[in-house]
Amino acid sequence: MTAPSSSLGSPSKQPRWTATATRTAFLEFFKSRGHTFWPSSSTIPYEDPTLLFANAGMNQYKPIFLGTVDPQSDLAKLKRATNSQKCIRAGGKHNDLDDVGKDGTHHTFFEMLGNWSFGDYFKREAIGYSWELLTEVYKIPKDRLYASYFEGDPRNGLEPDLEAKNIWLDVGMAEDHIVPGNPKDNFWEMGATGPCGPSSEIHYDHVGGRNAANLVNKDDITVIEIWNNVFIQYNREESGELRPLPAKHVDTGMGFERLLAALNRTLSNYDTDIFTPIFTRIQQLTGVRPYSGKFGSQDPDGIDTAYRVIADHARCLTFALSDGGVPSNIGRGYVLRRILRRGARYARKKLGVELGSFFSSVIPVVIEHQGEFFPEITKKYNDIKELLDEEEQSFARTLDRGEKLFDGFARVAQTSGVNQLNGRDVWRLYDTFGFPVDLTRLMAEELKLTINDAEFEEAQAHSKEVSKAVVKKGGKEAVKLDVHDLAVLEKNENVPKTDDSFKFGPGNVTATIKAIYHEKSFATSTSELPENSSFGIILDRTGFYAESGGQEYDTGSITIDGVAEFAVENVQVFNGYVLHIGQLKYGTLQAGDEVFAAYDELRRWPLRNNHTGTHILNFALREILGDHVDQKGSLVAPTKLRFDFSHKAPVTPAELSKIEEICDTWIKRDVPVFSKDVDLKTAQKIVGLRAVFGEAYPDPVRVVALEFDVEDIAKDVTNPKWRNTSVEFCGGTIRRLIAVTGTEAREVSRTATTLEAELEFIDRKSGKDKDTALKAYTVTLATADISVVRKAALRDRLANIRKNFDSEVKAAETAATKKAVDALEAFFKETPDAHVYVARIDEAQGNAKVLQTISLKAKALDKPAYLLSVDSEGSKIAHINYVPKSLITPQFDAKVWAGVVTKIIGGKQFLTLSRTPGGRKDDSIQGVGSEPKRVDEAVEAARLFFSNRS
Known part of the structure; x- marks a missing residue:
């Protein structure tokens, strides 16, 4: 690609169209035509595991297209929408990363301007809007615009989309600017199955003054696609068959950066005020x-x-x-x-x-x-x-x-x-x-x-494969120095104890291999060891942090560039000898080699942060729970920290909330962390000092403090202001707190937010749907890995919703029962000559308890009755009857009567509610049928059988 030539109109310092004006004009145009502005979704599609990133404007509307949208949600109410979607195409199927910088039109991040119709308008309106916006609002010359339409696909039995072509003619595009396009360019599909349909692309000619129809979709940099109108009218079935959709949708997307370049007469998107x-x-x-x-x-x-x-x-x-x-x-x-x-x-x-x-x-x-x-x-x-x-x-x-x-x-x-x-x-x-x-x-x-x-x-x-083999053999746990190994090292003047002071600095150092250890023996070269074996290396100096004080070990590599590499998977310290444990990736290493020892800094960063977080947590615990709190142990890992401490009672949610608040405040203050070696006796006098009870500390001891310089603290150890920060030596009943950090903390917070939204959604449900959802949510919440404080709040909210729901159900049940009982009494009062009461009780919603109460009323009146009710989901039908003793004959009782109904609505098991004295005949039967659609037929059959009984 060449630089934009002056013949195209190089952009001036004051652009013809700014990014803000261009975006605003698009959105205002569609809002004035009944479209709801719907904000862009996240570039990270947390709810769609099929995508690395949001890569198109339609991503967040997939539930509508697929018919899976929650009917109670605001999304389901959309008929027309417009927005500018944040998109990333840098991985997976859509990947423009390698092209970025080489031309003027590819980006990893871009905006997609879009307008959508969900079962509302279709091709004529979509094409009309596109033409009107481009030619009348943006004032793009009509002779620079070209449209493609679907040329058809005989293999799938699809005819050319002449409807779209004719609409383009109707709005005013010249016929020689309308070109057919193949299925690859002009038939859009969401995936192997699902909604799909033909599309009509709009292309812009940067040059003008010519007919560029032959350059459409030919990868010519002067004729580029700027907008695509997709007409979703089919569904691709599992069989591959295309079936027309009951509702047709419009999905459009226009490249914001490309549009802006076109409006400013430049070939390159980078020559606009976006960049x-x-x-x-x-x-x-x-x-x-x-x-x-x-x-x-x-x-x-x-x-x-x-x-x-x-x-x-x-x-x-x-x-x-x-x-x-x-x-x-x-x-x-x-x-x-x-x-x-x-x-x-x-x-x-x-x-x-x-x-x-x-x-x-x-x-x-x-x-x-x-x-x-x-x-x-x-x-x-x-x-x-x-x-x-x-x-x-x-x-x-x-x-x-x-x-x-x-x-x-x-x-x-x-x-x-x-x-x-x-x-x-x-x-x-x-x-x-x-x-x-x-x-x-x-x-x-x-x-x-x-x-x-x-x-x-x-x-x-x-x-x-090498990594798998090492893991199977025990890898990280296979190499340890015992007392005999240490005795050998102590006698060897050529193997000094490791200088690990570099772990407090940048960390990556040039060092010398002093010993190679494998399975109870020391080797001079890795060539002496079995292939793919785990072994340990002792260096004269190291920046690696060995596992200690609850903090996990560093990982990284020991290398001679281009010659050999040893992957460090674990680091342990044995009486001053730091053992780097792992496997040889390639090459040969031997004692005396000068190597580069580099830990994984991206693993160390969260470890370092979480170590400081442990100090902050210790401070917060004493502030809220009292000075009696003593640290009893800890774990510092890249994704979480664990803190064990003594306390006489469980920590309440309210106390946890205050502890979290203190920790968050310190983190947000982002104060510096100071450390210095101080003689032990002086350090022990520092006001507010925290140390692990019973721990033996070296002299001098390393002191770590937040906000205040340890050197200043050491000069005035009794100053009470040190009590207001965390000052620690770094080196009853036990309680434990676990905190996740970094990426995991964000994920835990997102999970909690999702659970909160889900509970709000459940609260808007009703009937059995709500009951089922609440039961499932109770299980989900119990097993969710989220903040204890937020979980406690959600449990309280859930309990209130359940209590209110149960009250509503009981009230509804009482009201339904009263209404049905009143109807039965009114029936016999208004028609005293009636011989039987057979009814469909819709308000009972298939509730057997309601039907039982009505049946008992019939029994109190000594009147025969048959009651049927379909449940709210329309999946089953409850029924119950009562036959007075005076009407029971050898040929007729409650069970016989129920058998007539059961033949129609299904179901074979009866529950006998009561019998006549002596237990010879059934006078009340209850059952459940499986054919609720035949309820009216069953009502008539029950009434007719009673009338014709012999």
């Missing part, structure tokens, strides 16, 4: 030349490409993380990590950025310019900044080493004449340095190299 403020911010941060809109060979230094990549990725990360996305090594989290690392590498390589907090410095301008329409992105900047900085700093520390190793691999590929990177080397870049394969591929393309994908997949598969 120009971000470019300005990037230039301010980096000092590089301004963005000039060059592409491909016209951008030899890659600076313009870097501008586009960083601006796009900053937008994507802002929205995804605001919606609860978190970079990780799996699923959508890994996609977000790839996006950040791809952008970070461009920033460092092309713009000379020193990584650490670059992306978090760019996103404020995204928030500033898009926060008014999407206010959710304005509320979580601090969370986003923390996540981005952690990720960026971690990648920065491996980027130099990874690139150096890549350069070596690349030289081998170039000098060999193959010009292809070895797939095993590409896997090592990913496995050791976190280089996503698409990032390595990008780096390779810059040098005109390719990747041997088959070798990469083979190396990946082999690594997984």
Whole structure:
């Protein structure tokens, strides 16, 4: 692609159409035509496991199209809707990540303007609205617009959609601007089954003054699709058959960024005020030349490409993380990590950025310019900044080493004449340095190299098999030093106790292997060990944190770049010797080798946070429960913390709520954490000091404090203000608190919020639906992993709803009974000559207790009666009768009478309610039938049989 030429009208500093004006015009147009504004759903589709990200405007309306929408919900009431949906296409079926930066139209994040009709208007209105908006509101010249329509599909028995073509002619589009489209382009399907239908795309010609019909859907950058109208009129059955839907829908989507580029007469979406403020911010941060809109060979230094990549990725990360996305090594989290690392590498390589907090410095301008329409992105900047900085700093520390190793691999590929990177080397870049394969591929393309994908997949598969084998053999628990091993080490002057002071600093260090330990013996080289075995390595120094004080161990790697790598899966300390336990991934290591020991920083970050969280929790417990609280144990893991303490009584929900509030307040204050070694006697005098009862602490002891510098505390240990913060040594009945943190905390909170919404929805139900839902919810709530405080509140709310519901049911039952009894009395009073009362009691809703009460009234009046009632779900029918003793004969009693009804409504089991004196004949029978639709037939049969009884 070339830079936008002047013949297309280069955008001026003051755009013809701003982003805000363009979006507003679209929404106001459709709101004026009866469409309800329905806010964008999250980019993270928590309720749709089939999607990595929301990738189209219709995602949140799938329940309507599929017919699964809750009829009581606001969504079910929609007939016409409009919005601008936040979309991400960077993984799965729709993935534009690799194209971002290379052209002017692809993005990982974009907005999708849309209007929808749910069983309301159809093709004529949808096409008419599109034409009117584009030509009369946006004033796009009619000769620049083209429409495609479905050309038909004989294999599926589908005729061409000439209806759509004719509507385009009717609204005023020239016939030679209307082109047929194949099923791939013009027949939309949700999936292998489900709603589907033909579509009509609208394309824009950036050049004009020509007939560009032959360029529609031909991947020409000057003729692009801007809008798609989908007419959902069929359902794809499991058999593959297409069946017409009873209600027809319209689903449209217009690319906001592409529309804005068209309105401003530029080929590139990046030459609009969506991106120009971000470019300005990037230039301010980096000092590089301004963005000039060059592409491909016209951008030899890659600076313009870097501008586009960083601006796009900053937008994507802002929205995804605001919606609860978190970079990780799996699923959508890994996609977000790839996006950040791809952008970070461009920033460092092309713009000379020193990584650490670059992306978090760019996103404020995204928030500033898009926060008014999407206010959710304005509320979580601090969370986003923390996540981005952690990720960026971690990648920065491996980027130099990874690139150096890549350069070596690349030289081998170039000098060999193959010009292809070895797939095993590409896997090592990913496995050791976190280089996503698409990032390595990008780096390779810059040098005109390719990747041997088959070798990469083979190396990946082999690594997984090795990991499985180690796990089966016991892996992490298989290597321990006992007293005899320690005696050997003590006698060996060449193996000093490990200096682990580096764990309090950046952590990653260059070290020397002092010993290799496997199954009760020490080896000089890994070549002496069985393949795929677990073993331990002792270094002279380490930044790894060994499991201690309740905090879990670090994981990471010990490497000689390009030569060997040892995966550290566990770290334990034995009498001062830190043993790094794990498996050799490749190469050979031996005693005396100089290695690089690097822990997994992204695992350490939450461990570090949760360690501080434990200190905060300890402080909060004493504040609320009293100074008698003593820590008895703890666990600090990446996703949660556990705290055991002494307390005379269970902690109440009210107390827990106050404890949570104190913890949240300290976390939000974001005060610094200070630590320093202090002599033990001095440290023990600090006011408000907390330590584990009975623990033996070293002298000097490490003191950790929040907000106040430990050095200042040590100079004035008796100052009472230290009592107002957490000061701890770090090194009755027991109670336990468990707190989840980070991603898991967000998930737990989201689960609680979902449960709250679900309970509100259940409360709007009625009848048996509500009863069934309340019973199911009781089980769900009991097993839900959510905050104790929120669970207690939900239990109270549930109890109130159940109590009110039971009262309503009882009141309704009483009212129904009275009404039915009154009707029976009135019947015999108004028709004294009547011989029998046979009735369908609708108000009883199939309630046998109500029917029994009415039957007892008939018995009190000594009048025969047969009563039938269908339940509220229409799934069964309850019935009961009474026959006075004076009417019972050998040929007729309650059981015989019930048999006549049962033949019609089904059911074979009878419940005899009473018999005549002596127990010879049944005078009252109750039963349940399975054919409620035949209730009226049964009523007539019961009445007729009584009249004709002999």
